[in-house]
Amino acid sequence: MASPRWHWSMPNTWFCQAPNPMRKVLIYLFALVVAAYVLAPVYWLAASSFQSEREIVSVPPHWIPHEPTLMNYAAIFRDGDTKVTYETRKERDPASGGYIPSTARDLIPGMMNSLIVSVAVVLLNLLVGIPAAYALAMIRFRGRMTSIYFMLTTRVIPDIALVVPFFLFIQKLGLMDTLWSLIITYLAITVPFTVFILTSYFESVPDELDKAARVDGCTRFQTMMRVYLPLAWPAIVAAVLFTFLTSWNEFLLALLFTQTIASQTMPMVVASFTSDFTISYAFINAAGVLAVIPPVILAIVFERYIVSGLTAGAVKG
Amino acid sequence: MANIRFDQVTKRFASGVVAVDKLSLEIADREFVVLLGPSGCGKSTTLNMIAGLEDVSEGSLYLGDALVNHVPPHARDVAMVFQSYALYPHKSVYENIAFGLRMRKFAQEEIDRRVKDAARRLEINELLDRKPSQLSGGQRQRVALGRAIVRQPAVFLMDEPLSNLDAALRISMRAEIKALHQTMRTTFVYVTHDQAEALTLADRIVVMKDGLVQQVGTPDAIYERPRNVFVASFLGNPPINLLPGHLDRAADGLVFRQGEVVVPLGRASSEKLAGDANRPIVLGVRPEDVHLDPSGPLRGAIQSVLPVGSDQYLGIECAQQQVFFRVAKGQAFRLGDHVAFSAATARLHLFEQTSGVNLLHEQP
Helix, strand or coil: CCCCCCCCCCCCCHHHHCCCCCHHHHHHHHHHHHHHHHHHHHHHHHHHCCHHHHCCCCCCCCCCCCCCHHHHCCCCCCCEEEECCCCCCCCCCCCCCCCCCCCCCHHHHHHHHHHHHHHHHHHHHHHHHHHHHHHHHCCCCHHHHHHHHHHHHHHHHHHHHHHHHHHHHHCCCCCCCHHHHHHHHHHHHHHHHHHHHHHHHHHHHHHHHHHHHHHHHCHHHHHHHHHHHHCCCHHHHHHHHHHHHHHHHHHHHHHHCCCCCCCCCCCHHHHHHCCCCCCCCCHHHHHHHHHHHHHHHHCCCHHHCCCCCCCCCCCCC | CCCCEEEEEEEECCCCCEEEEEEEEEEECCEEEEEEEECCCCHHHHHHHHCCCCCCCEEEEEEECCCCCCCCHHHHCCCHHHHHHHHCCCCCHHHHHHHHHHHHCCHHHHHHHHHHHHHHHHCCCCCCCCCCCHCHHHHHHHHHHHHHHHHCCCCCEECCCCCCCCCCHHHHHHHHHHHHHHHCCCCCEEEEEHHHHHHCCCCCEEEEEEEEEEEEEEEHHHHHHHCCCCHHHHHHCCCEEEEEEEEEEECEEEEEEECCEECCCHHHHHCHHHHHHEEEEEEEEEECCECCCCCCCCCEEEEEEEEECCCCEEEEEEEEEEEEEEEEEECCCCCCCCEEEEEEEEHHHECCCCEECCCCCCCC
């Protein structure tokens, strides 16, 4: 294959001019700066999670741990069972000089809660979003555009404006301090977005594929499942990532509806570490690394699906 | 039995646009019917209604003896080939062809037998493992045909299936489709805007415009006896020459007159239109229905010479407009030369000026 002068990563003609070595160097330099800006905090988080409290606060900071230690992680997984009080706070010092927070043992249950909520929100999103998007994209019915715009409008309203109605709703249903309170409200936030991206994607699939499938003997539902879903992987992956990350990171609503570890999610537990008797950066950073792992795994797993061009060849191309 | 009957069928879209207006049409079992018309005339909508892809707004549509207004596409025994081929990009050629059979729960051996039969017939048996994106346009079109023929449907629908192919391939595929109709012995409904395709393929042509049927008939009848100006000008390449003027009386019957141009209309036409002298009319003369005649009434200076291999067409300035006439290719013509033609009176078409209706071949 001849190397193309145009490539998807070159969105405008500015990049298509004859290669100029100086320009290339500048582009790489710029990319490097952006990458460093994005990755440096993550690196510091990871590096400092392997340092003792004393090493973290040293000046100048150690970008590479001089005395790497797993004590912070050990504290999360091992010491979680003991109750920490003001009096005992220094007794099981995990990293010489740090303190483990009183809510340390909530970390693992909190992660489990986050995982349950996020996975449930993702699955329910797909269950509701895929048929809704297919219908909106393929069936011409009265009020179709209005429905699409109405759903988008709900995303224009900031979450904080919905807090009071959400609160009353959850309270009246008796769902306070349950995982359901989070699942229901997160669905309200994420479903419009899922429907919107899937609708746009389905609309980009040639109309004649839908007709061909139905003439070939598919019901509407079979057309959706057997023709549209296999083609919509990139959009579905985008929707899954968005809903998972939104649910995994959400703070405001979780703060309102959860009170105990019966329903508290990871962000709640990590946040509580900063409002304790004292603060251990080493411990918080170790918790932070754990919080980052599931989304990273998700991104790695789906990375190869985040490609478009699957419809190439469907119609004259 | 797979005759198709439209009884006063209207299709109105949500936007209020009437795509098909009170269509009544009967298509016989095993007939090859071509729906012909410009884009937006309602021909594809008509086809989609047969497939069940569009609802019928008013009227009744029958497949065989069954009313199918509310029968979904998967419950109708129809197969369809699309202009864009509409192959499933994620499935191999084999699976594309097999899909319709799988959906209808055929046994695997039967699917395999039919897919391989169809592939052999369409000469795509080497391509069964490929994906559609690895095929050329002509190959994709064959796969799309294969997908339809394996089903052995009662009705075979084609929506401009050859429009995306290059000219040479289009001609050879035309012949294949015609052969397919003869071997499959099933009803074909074919949509096109290409008059040559319609004339080649059809048992009967349905000419449509703005949702209304203009004329239904054999290719010969449509070409020779067009019901109105639209049908006359839609078929034929180059198109029929249309000269506005009026009827006038002369010594030996009626003539067409426009200023200096006086064309005798012959006895049969004169008798038929005897009472209509002075009526404004449009005279239609097909480019091939004239011959060189130094004393002929259709005369003018040559403005263009268009050789087409077998013949040549002369564009001449006549009756204040450009008209095209066919001449044999042997003679040499120069721009600016004056030439004169006579028309075969039996082959002239006369249309009413306002409505465009054919005055000689009015149909009920």
